[in-house]
Amino acid sequence: MRWACILLPQLALDGVLRRCAQPDAPLAMVAGSQQRRVLHALNPAARALGLRRGMALTAAQALARGFATVEHDPDDEARWHRFLAAWAYRFSSQVSTQHPHALLLEIQGSLGLFGPWPRFEARLREELALLGFRHRIVAAPNPVAARALANAHDGLAVAGLEPMRHALGQLPVQRAGFAPEVATAFQRMGLRTLRQVLALPRDGIARRFPAEVLRHLDALMGECDTVLDWYRPPDRFAMRIELGYEVESSQALLFPLRRLTADLAAFLAGRDGGVQRFALHLEHEGRADTVVPVGLLAPERDAALLFELARGRLEQAQTPAPVRAIVLVADQLPAFVPAHRELFDERPQQAMPWEQLRERLRARLGENAVHGLCAHEDHRPEQAWRVGPAPQPKRSSPAPLPAAMSLRPGWLLAKPIPLRGAAPRLEGDAERIESGWWDGFDIRRDYYVARLQTGQRAWVYRPVGAEGGYWLHGWFA
Known part of the structure; x- marks a missing residue:
C-alpha cells in the first residue's frame, strides 16, 4: 500500500483568510487566556511587520500597528478539518483525520483512476490552492512514516521500504512524531537524528521511556500495523460565514456566497452526490433569520451553476435588517447523474449548458415561470401534454410513438x-x-x-x- 499525507500547517488561519475580502491585509490569530493573549498564527503580511508566533499581543501592538486580529476557535478549525476530509474522500475511500492538521489518504487503489503519483499530486495541489489552504504533501509506504516525513519535507515520494527508512533516518528527533518531552530527552542525550535513536538498544529505550516510544518506532519503520479511524462523509452540509460588519446590500454578500457554493460543490464531489434543494440563512441582530430557499429541477453540483442560482434568489430576497452572517444548509443530497454531453462542442466559448440556462431562467423569472412538458394519454391534441417537472435522464431508449x-x-x-x-x-x-x-x-x-x-x-x-x-x-x- 501507499499513503499520502496532506499536512495543513496553517489550517485555522487559512479558514479565516478564505472568508476575508482582502486576505493580503495583515492579520493575526490570537489565543490564550485573558491575562496573557499571544499570537497563535500570522499571515505573511503580518510577519512582514515583524510579528512572530508566540509573541504577546501587547508586545505586538507596541511593535506594529495596522494589523487586524481574530480569535482562534478550535471548533472552527475542526470544522475545516472535516470539510477537507470530505473533499479528499473523492480521491480515496480511506481518509483519516486522526492526526491534527493533517489528512492521511490511501492512494494505491486510486492511482489507476487518477494516473501516476506526480499527476495525482499535481491535481491535489491545484484543488487545495483553489480552496485556499496551504499544504505540504508527502507519499510513503505507511501512514505513520508519511505523517512524520511531512514535518520536514514537501513533495517527497518514497515507494520502497529502504528509501523510506533512509529518509526517516535523516529526520531530526523533534520532527519524528515523538512527544515533546521524549524529543527533549533524546536531545539531552546527544541524539539529533532518528537514525541515532534507532541505533540504541531496544531494551535500554524500554527502560528509560514509555512503551509508546517503541511502538511509534515500529510504526515508523512499518514493522507493525497501524489502526486508523476512517472518515465517513455526513448526509448534511452546513457552512457559516460571519461577516465583520453589517451588510445591507445583496452585492456585498456575493463574495461569501461564492465561497459557500464552491465549498458545497467540493463537498458534493467528495461524496459523489448532488443537491436539489438548499437554503441560505441570513442572520440579523435581534431578529429572526431570513431564509432564502433555493430549488433546482434536477440534482446538480457545478459550483458556477449553484452560485448563479443562489445569486438570483438572493437578489430577489427582502431583508428586514442588515445581515451579520450567512449560512448555507443542504439537507437533501440525492444521487447525481451527469447529464449527457456531446463529444465535440461547436461553439463552447458562446454556448451555455441547457441545465445552467434552465436554472438561471428559473432564478431570474421565478420557479413558476419555467416548466417542463410531459406527454399525457389523450387523443385530443389540446390534452396530449401537461406542464410538469423537467424530464430526468433515462438510461433506456424511449418507447416508439404510435404511427398516428x-x-x-x-x-x-x-x-x-x-x-x-x-x-x-x-x-x-x-x-x-x-x-x-x-x-x-x-x-x-x-x-x-x-x-x-x-x-x-x-x-x-x-x-x-x-x-x-x-x-x-x-x-x-
Missing part, C-alpha cells in the same frame, strides 16, 4: 384558427379523432397533413360531416 402520433406537428397553436387562402393540397389519409364526451370537451375531427401554396407543411382539420374550409392547428418544421 408520429404525424403530429412540433408546433401546436394555442387555439385552432380558420385557414385562409386557396385550398391546401392534402397529403395522405385523414386521421379521425373522436373523444372527450365524458368531460364536456367533445371533438369530432378529421386531421390532414397539408401543403400550402407558400410551401409550408401544416396540420389542418375539418369537423366530421362539415363542408367548406379547414382549420389550422399546427405547423411542421
Whole structure:
C-alpha cells in the first residue's frame, strides 16, 4: 500500500483568510487566556511587520500597528478539518483525520483512476490552492512514516521500504512524531537524528521511556500495523460565514456566497452526490433569520451553476435588517447523474449548458415561470401534454410513438384558427379523432397533413360531416 499525507500547517488561519475580502491585509490569530493573549498564527503580511508566533499581543501592538486580529476557535478549525476530509474522500475511500492538521489518504487503489503519483499530486495541489489552504504533501509506504516525513519535507515520494527508512533516518528527533518531552530527552542525550535513536538498544529505550516510544518506532519503520479511524462523509452540509460588519446590500454578500457554493460543490464531489434543494440563512441582530430557499429541477453540483442560482434568489430576497452572517444548509443530497454531453462542442466559448440556462431562467423569472412538458394519454391534441417537472435522464431508449402520433406537428397553436387562402393540397389519409364526451370537451375531427401554396407543411382539420374550409392547428418544421 501507499499513503499520502496532506499536512495543513496553517489550517485555522487559512479558514479565516478564505472568508476575508482582502486576505493580503495583515492579520493575526490570537489565543490564550485573558491575562496573557499571544499570537497563535500570522499571515505573511503580518510577519512582514515583524510579528512572530508566540509573541504577546501587547508586545505586538507596541511593535506594529495596522494589523487586524481574530480569535482562534478550535471548533472552527475542526470544522475545516472535516470539510477537507470530505473533499479528499473523492480521491480515496480511506481518509483519516486522526492526526491534527493533517489528512492521511490511501492512494494505491486510486492511482489507476487518477494516473501516476506526480499527476495525482499535481491535481491535489491545484484543488487545495483553489480552496485556499496551504499544504505540504508527502507519499510513503505507511501512514505513520508519511505523517512524520511531512514535518520536514514537501513533495517527497518514497515507494520502497529502504528509501523510506533512509529518509526517516535523516529526520531530526523533534520532527519524528515523538512527544515533546521524549524529543527533549533524546536531545539531552546527544541524539539529533532518528537514525541515532534507532541505533540504541531496544531494551535500554524500554527502560528509560514509555512503551509508546517503541511502538511509534515500529510504526515508523512499518514493522507493525497501524489502526486508523476512517472518515465517513455526513448526509448534511452546513457552512457559516460571519461577516465583520453589517451588510445591507445583496452585492456585498456575493463574495461569501461564492465561497459557500464552491465549498458545497467540493463537498458534493467528495461524496459523489448532488443537491436539489438548499437554503441560505441570513442572520440579523435581534431578529429572526431570513431564509432564502433555493430549488433546482434536477440534482446538480457545478459550483458556477449553484452560485448563479443562489445569486438570483438572493437578489430577489427582502431583508428586514442588515445581515451579520450567512449560512448555507443542504439537507437533501440525492444521487447525481451527469447529464449527457456531446463529444465535440461547436461553439463552447458562446454556448451555455441547457441545465445552467434552465436554472438561471428559473432564478431570474421565478420557479413558476419555467416548466417542463410531459406527454399525457389523450387523443385530443389540446390534452396530449401537461406542464410538469423537467424530464430526468433515462438510461433506456424511449418507447416508439404510435404511427398516428408520429404525424403530429412540433408546433401546436394555442387555439385552432380558420385557414385562409386557396385550398391546401392534402397529403395522405385523414386521421379521425373522436373523444372527450365524458368531460364536456367533445371533438369530432378529421386531421390532414397539408401543403400550402407558400410551401409550408401544416396540420389542418375539418369537423366530421362539415363542408367548406379547414382549420389550422399546427405547423411542421
